[in-house]
Every structure is written in structure tokens, then in C-alpha cells.
Amino acid sequence: MRNRAITPRRCPTIPLYARLVRYGFRKHATYVWAALAGAFTNSVFGILRAYILIALWQARPGLAGYDMTDAITYCFVTQAFIGPMQLFGGGLGLPERIRSGDIALDLVRPAPLQAWTLAEDAGRAAYLFLVRGIPPMLVGALVFGIHFPAGPGRWLAFLTGFALGVVVSFGWRYLIALSVCWLLDDRGVAVVSLVLTTFFSGMMIPLHLFPGWLGDLAAVLPWAAMVQLPTDLYLGKAAVAQTLALQALWAVILIGLGTAGTRAIRHKVVIQGG
Amino acid sequence: MVRTYFLLLWTWTRAAAAYPASFALMNLLGFVTAAIDVAVILVIFANTTTLAGFSRDEVLFLYGAAALAFTICDTFVSNIDRVSSHIRTGTLDTFLIRPVSAWIQLTADRFQITRLGRILQAALVLGYAITALGLDWRRGWMIPVMVLTGIVIFGALWTLAGAAQFVLTDAPEVVNAFTYGSYQLSQYPLGIYARDVVRGVTYVLPLAFVNWQPGLYVLGRDDPFGTPEYTRFAGPAAALVLALVAALAWRQGVRHYRSTGS
Known part of the structure; x- marks a missing residue:
């Protein structure tokens, strides 16, 4: 009985994360x-x-395989990504919690810190997709006219790519947030992350x-998986399987690094005592 | 008044300099962040030789002039856009009872000297463009005038943004569309925008006078929208009118402010 009072009703895994996603959504809906x-x-x-x-497209029609409407669509789709992908950084409460020492509490929760944070972030991304993602697209459609994905297959590819992009963006921001543990001040890293x-x-x-080579390099870096690749899926300008595979690869790498980082801060926190 | 302002700036600078490594790093990073906009211009001109009839160096000239004015305001005035957070937390009252103008105190509030890196970056781009275009003083006398005009216009915009926050306490980010949006707009030749947009930023919100109208004079070019020659010199007057409007709005905001009484 006593035990139950201390750890009230452990949620089974799936409902727990579903609930965290909902809480992340509601937290931002405020x-x-x-x-x-x-x-x-x-x-x-x-x-x-x-x-x-x-x-630019008036000067160079057909540049990059985009026509004029593709270019305009590109612009509004990427603006719609700013909120859900948190392209300007932040979105996670972790740096504050690491500084204040509350992170010690998070680390003893009945779910891994990284998965917990990812679930909340997914809720945040879903909310911002609706409220900050759709309006710029509508404005673009009304003012200039933009393309919409043709057919359910294209939509499915785009939404999958978008979801993977959110995971990649989370993986990156999570690593940036964890760096506070070692650097104590996250402003410098935050600016570097913003630039990249x-x-x-x-x-x-x-x-x-x-x-030239800058373009080839940029196309395979993790940041491309956040904006360029999902947008190309939206426009139908990229090979679906290949694009999704590259995004998934970066998601796995970044989440893997995050897991290693989480393990490292567990030791760090124990040493510092909070 | 000016002395108080600089005293406040000095205080915040001393506070920031307490962490010298972070201080140096932030200056450097400010420089790099600002350079992204230039990088975008360079990437665009890696794909084309002219944009709306303007060459790379001409666009860099327009960019440099707008950026210099904007970054100076961003450093010395933009702190005022935290008004709404001061209202929410109740700290605005302290500013109002001190024997110095609230505007002076708020523009110096949490002054970041580390933004100087951005001003330097803008000055370098402008300097490069002036040299590359071989501009001389016969028309070049306009350059300091246009930078000063730009400073007054952007300063007035920030003040208007601050004043608007007395009303927009819940959504202060709306003003970013006007302040940072105005900067984004003036980075490129206005020739790329639609005629109605340009009309709006000429006759309603005088952003065209930050760098476009005087810039056309310096570059010796005709306005693709066909405004008469004398509008090239209307900048200072337009800036003055906007500054007056901003001052009135700010006064109204402060006068109608009601403390939460905490």
C-alpha cells in the first residue's frame, strides 16, 4: 500500500506517451x-x-527544377515549418531545468528523459503545425497561389517526411539543450545552432x-532533413524512398547521440548532486 | 539626459563584461549571424547576374545602408520592445517613478554591447560596396544622410512598436513583423516588390526612404515605379514626420498605462 502512495499508478507505456503528447499540445495551446x-x-x-x-526566378526561369509557382510554394511551406520545427531554436524547457537543478527530478521519472521530452515536443509540434503552419500556407495561396500535393500518395510522403523532420529537429535541439550541462551557458551554442x-x-x-560543393554538402547534412527534404516531398521533386531514408538515418543518428548524452548527464548530475 | 543614457549603457556593459569569454564569443557570433543575410545575397547572385535590374554590388550597397541603420537601432533602441514583458511582470512601474524619462531607461534596458559586432559587419559591407561601385562624393554625400535618415526611421519604428505593446500585452510578437519585417523589406531593391507594396512603404510607412529613394540618387538610377526626382531628397522630412508620430504614440501609451497595482 505504501509503495502505491509513492509511485501512483504506473501508466503502461503507450498510453503514457500518448498522454505526454496531449500535454505538450495543451501546454502550448494555452x-x-x-x-x-x-x-x-x-x-x-x-x-x-x-x-x-x-x-530570382524571373531572371532565371526553371532554376533548380522549380517553376515560379514551385518557388513561391517553397517559400510558404518553409515559413510554415518555422513553428513546428522550432527553426530558431528552443522549444524545450531543458536548459532552464538543467540550470535550476530540476533536471535531477526529470531523470528519476518513470520514463527515459529523452523519450519523455520527445513526446512532449511532438505535442508542441502538432499544435504549432495547426496554428502557425496552416495560416502562412493560406496566405500564400490567397496572395500568390501555391501548389498543393497532388493525390494521397504525395500527401502521405510529405506528412511522413514532415514527421521525420520534426524528429530530426528534436534530436538536434535536444543535443544543444544537453550541452548546457557542460557549458553552463547555452547562449553561445544557441546562436551557433541558429546560424547552422x-x-x-x-x-x-x-x-x-x-x-558547387557547398550545395552537395548541404543536401546531405542533418539540417536539410528538417526543411529542404520535406519541402521537396511536398513539391514532388525528390525520390520518396531515398529522401525518407536519409531523413530516417539522421533521425536515428541524432536520437542515438542524444541517448548517449542522456546517459552522460546522468553521471554528471550524480557527481554534481543536482 | 544623454549622459544618463550613456551611464545606463555603461552599467549594462560592465555587467556583461564580468564574463569576458562569453562577451568576446557573443560579439563574434553576432557578426556571424548578421553575415547570413549577406550569404543569402551572395548565393542569389551565384545564380544570376542581376536582380530586378540591380547588380550584386548595388544590392550589397542597398543592403549595407539599411543594415547599418537597422543594427545601430537594434543595439541602441530595440530594447524598448520588452515593454509588454515589463507590464506583465509589473516592473514598468519602477521605470515610471524614476527621475529619468521612461524612453531613455527602456531603450538602455539590458543594453547588449555584444551587438556591436553586427554594426561592424554592416559597415564593412557598405564600405565594400562603396569601393566596388567606385562611388564618389558628388553623389556620395547622400550616403551619411541616408544612414542618419534610416536610423531615425527605424528608431521611430521601434518606438511605435514599444507604444503598441501597451495595447498588445498578450501578443507582443506581432510587432516583429513590422520591425524585423521592415528590415527584411529594405535589404533588397524595392523594384522586386509589387507596385502597391512599394506605394505603401513610400506614402504610409516611409521605409522607401531608408535606402531605396536616396540609394537611387547615389547610384544615379531612375525609379522603376516612376516617382519624380525630388522624392529622392524627401527622406529627412518623412523621417521627421514618422518620429513625431512615434513620439505622440509613445506619450499616449505611457499616459494611458494603468499599473496592475501589485
Whole structure:
């Protein structure tokens, strides 16, 4: 009986994570105005960026295998990704909890820290996809006209790629968050991450435009798996199986590194005593 | 007043310098972050020779002028956009009862000297563009004028953004679309935008005078939208009007502010 009071009703695994996803969703749903403000900003920037791409595609029609509408679509799809993929960084409460020592509490929870955080982050991504993802697309469709994936197969490929992109983005942000354990201050790493993510994900400009070896390199880096690859799936410009495989590979690598990192901080926390 | 402002800046700088390694790193990183926008311009021009009829160096000139004005405001004025968080936490009251103008205190609030790296980056790009284009002083006298005009316009925009937050306490991020959005807009020749957008940023929100109108004069080019020659010189007047509007809005905001009484 006493035992039950201390660890109240252990949830079975699947319902536990399902509940965490829902909590992550609800936690962010509290700040609906902030999310809508974000959607507004993303839409405005979408329009401004679209004009730059229009000017470029007017000068070079058919560049990168995109037609004009593809380029405009690219711009609004990538703006829609900013919220769910947290392309500007953050989204995880971990750095704060590591600094305050609350992380010790998280580490003794009845589920692994990484899986726990991933479940919450998935809920957050789902919410922001709805509130910050869809409005920029609608604005793009109304102002310029954009493509939508043709047929359920394309939709399925895109949504799978999108989900994998969220996992890759989580894997990356999780590693950045864990680095606080060693560096104590996460601002420097956060800026480095921001630079790498915004530039190499294809959020600013399609990676296909990068010249020479830079383009070849950028296309296989993990950041491409967040924006460029899912967007190409959306536009139907990439081989589906190959693209999904590359994304899955990065998801596995980053999650694996995260697991190793979690094990390492477990020791670190024990040594520091919280 | 000016002395107080610099005293506050100095205080925040001393606080930041307590961690010298982080201080140096943040300066460097600020420089790198700002360089992304230039990298994008360079990538675009790796694919084309002209954008809306402007060459790479001309675009870098327009970018540099806007970036220099914007980063200076971002360093010295943008701190004001934390008004809404001060309102929510109740700390705005302290600013109002001190014997210094709230605007001075808020623009210096948590001043980050580490943003100087960005100003340097913008100045370097502008310097490069001026040299590469071989601009001389016959038309080049306009360059300092346009940077000053830009500073006043962006400073007024931040002030308006701060004033708007007295109303938008729950969604302060809306103003980012105007402040950072204006910067994004002025990084490229306005010739790439639709006619109505350009009309809006000429006659309503005078962003065209940050770098576009005076820039056309410096580069000796005609406006693709056909505005008359004298609008090239209307920048300072437009900036002054916007500054007045911003000052009035800020006054209204402060006057109608009601403390939560905590």
C-alpha cells in the first residue's frame, strides 16, 4: 500500500506517451495569441521572401527544377515549418531545468528523459503545425497561389517526411539543450545552432541554389532533413524512398547521440548532486 | 539626459563584461549571424547576374545602408520592445517613478554591447560596396544622410512598436513583423516588390526612404515605379514626420498605462 502512495499508478507505456503528447499540445495551446502572432509574422516574412524568389526566378526561369509557382510554394511551406520545427531554436524547457537543478527530478521519472521530452515536443509540434503552419500556407495561396500535393500518395510522403523532420529537429535541439550541462551557458551554442539551422536547412533559400560543393554538402547534412527534404516531398521533386531514408538515418543518428548524452548527464548530475 | 543614457549603457556593459569569454564569443557570433543575410545575397547572385535590374554590388550597397541603420537601432533602441514583458511582470512601474524619462531607461534596458559586432559587419559591407561601385562624393554625400535618415526611421519604428505593446500585452510578437519585417523589406531593391507594396512603404510607412529613394540618387538610377526626382531628397522630412508620430504614440501609451497595482 505504501509503495502505491509513492509511485501512483504506473501508466503502461503507450498510453503514457500518448498522454505526454496531449500535454505538450495543451501546454502550448494555452498561448494561443502568441502562436497567432507568430503565424502573422511568419506570413508577412513569407510574402517578403516570396518577392525575392519571384525576382530570382524571373531572371532565371526553371532554376533548380522549380517553376515560379514551385518557388513561391517553397517559400510558404518553409515559413510554415518555422513553428513546428522550432527553426530558431528552443522549444524545450531543458536548459532552464538543467540550470535550476530540476533536471535531477526529470531523470528519476518513470520514463527515459529523452523519450519523455520527445513526446512532449511532438505535442508542441502538432499544435504549432495547426496554428502557425496552416495560416502562412493560406496566405500564400490567397496572395500568390501555391501548389498543393497532388493525390494521397504525395500527401502521405510529405506528412511522413514532415514527421521525420520534426524528429530530426528534436534530436538536434535536444543535443544543444544537453550541452548546457557542460557549458553552463547555452547562449553561445544557441546562436551557433541558429546560424547552422537557418542557413543549412534551406529556410532562407533553397539548398539547390548553393553553388558547387557547398550545395552537395548541404543536401546531405542533418539540417536539410528538417526543411529542404520535406519541402521537396511536398513539391514532388525528390525520390520518396531515398529522401525518407536519409531523413530516417539522421533521425536515428541524432536520437542515438542524444541517448548517449542522456546517459552522460546522468553521471554528471550524480557527481554534481543536482 | 544623454549622459544618463550613456551611464545606463555603461552599467549594462560592465555587467556583461564580468564574463569576458562569453562577451568576446557573443560579439563574434553576432557578426556571424548578421553575415547570413549577406550569404543569402551572395548565393542569389551565384545564380544570376542581376536582380530586378540591380547588380550584386548595388544590392550589397542597398543592403549595407539599411543594415547599418537597422543594427545601430537594434543595439541602441530595440530594447524598448520588452515593454509588454515589463507590464506583465509589473516592473514598468519602477521605470515610471524614476527621475529619468521612461524612453531613455527602456531603450538602455539590458543594453547588449555584444551587438556591436553586427554594426561592424554592416559597415564593412557598405564600405565594400562603396569601393566596388567606385562611388564618389558628388553623389556620395547622400550616403551619411541616408544612414542618419534610416536610423531615425527605424528608431521611430521601434518606438511605435514599444507604444503598441501597451495595447498588445498578450501578443507582443506581432510587432516583429513590422520591425524585423521592415528590415527584411529594405535589404533588397524595392523594384522586386509589387507596385502597391512599394506605394505603401513610400506614402504610409516611409521605409522607401531608408535606402531605396536616396540609394537611387547615389547610384544615379531612375525609379522603376516612376516617382519624380525630388522624392529622392524627401527622406529627412518623412523621417521627421514618422518620429513625431512615434513620439505622440509613445506619450499616449505611457499616459494611458494603468499599473496592475501589485
